Amino acid sequence: MVEIVLQNIQKNFGDFIAVKNSNLKVKTGEFFVMLGPSGCGKTTTLRMIAGLEIPTSGNIMLDNNNVTSLRASQRDIAFVFQLFALYPHLNVEKNISFPLRMQKMKSSEIKERVREVSQLLRIEHLLKSNVSTLAGGDRQRVALGRAIVRRPAAFLMDEPLGTLDTEFREKMCLELRKLHNRIQATTVYVTHDQTEAMTMGDKIAVMNQGKILQNGTPNEIYSKPRSKFVGSFIGSPSMNFIPIDSAIEKGATSIFIDGNEFNIPEQHEGTIADKNFIGIRPEKMTLSENQGISGEVYASEYLGTRNVLTINTEVGQFKVRVSKDIKVSPLENVKISFDSHSGIIFDGTSDKALQSAYMTI
Ligand code: ATP
16 A cells, blocks of 8 residues: 655646646555545646546656556556546456456466455356346446555545445445555545545545645645635535625724624734625534524525525525424524634635634534
8 A cells, every 4th residue: 555645736727727736645554635626626636647648747756656657557556537437348256357357367366356355345146147147336446456456555536436326335435445545555536525535534625716725634634725615615504704894904803784783703914805704514503592693594494404494584595404493484583603713714705714723623
């Protein structure tokens, strides 16, 4: 298993910069998720790690060895695609053993490896089946089996669950994670789905427009987003951004929202912009009897263990996660309050977080 390090990696396609000057370290045995919207450069980054794309500048290191100029076949890395091309004319056993046969491995060893992998993935009973007769989840397992059987130094996975329906996806997420816990292979996993990223990743790197905006544990990314983009991309429902009435001075201990004063931790820096935002997670907001931002209930979504309220106010529409026992009806007038110490202030010009977050989850 290897450590993967990207040093100032950049990829240009003509004038277009698909990946901008990115740095990243994936530790040995880590399950590392690259998360971001479509077109942000995730696949290009993965393809550069695999050796399928040559970086315009920067270095790719595997265990301190510079592999930037090595071909894909020289890197000992397995790439699992979303649209995995299984060989339709071969059965499961032959599909899984294919890379070993290409390596001209001894047939007794091939047999042993295929047995081991199919046991691990619980597809022993399918070994003689034709892959074209398999359901989506089983095909995915075969694709994984074919990747694992080589015992590569690392796995790269590009939205491998993308084509599966929700139920299967959730199952496969858990299976993949369990598999990783057993084989502890360094894995870089690309997805645009933040729930998938949060449930699977030891670490997550959030990308947008070719840049890695932040990387850290799911908890760090959730509770200490360093930019408005990261705050809004992670979490469902998304973080609320409430406009603050004025600029924040260095040393400020309170803010005004719609004329109401809220205490905040003392700020060590001020904002450049006049218009700024405080980001509050829906579960850190509550309905209040007398104080807070006035609003009208727009919708109430009952989610079994909790209620998510959408509330329209003079300063925007917000989501509030409340206990399932709180019953409110659309058009009802309410007041929203929140613990401003659990908020993060974002500069309206740079969208960067001013303070380190105080939230805990
Ligand atoms: P998706 O989830 O949609 O695949 P992504 O985050 O993986 O998105 P990339 O596939 O890495 O994004 O693409 C990043 C940007 O680079 C996109 O705007 C894409 O159109 C562009 N791009 C990728 N490959 C090429 C190429 N070979 N030539 C020109 N532009 C490319």
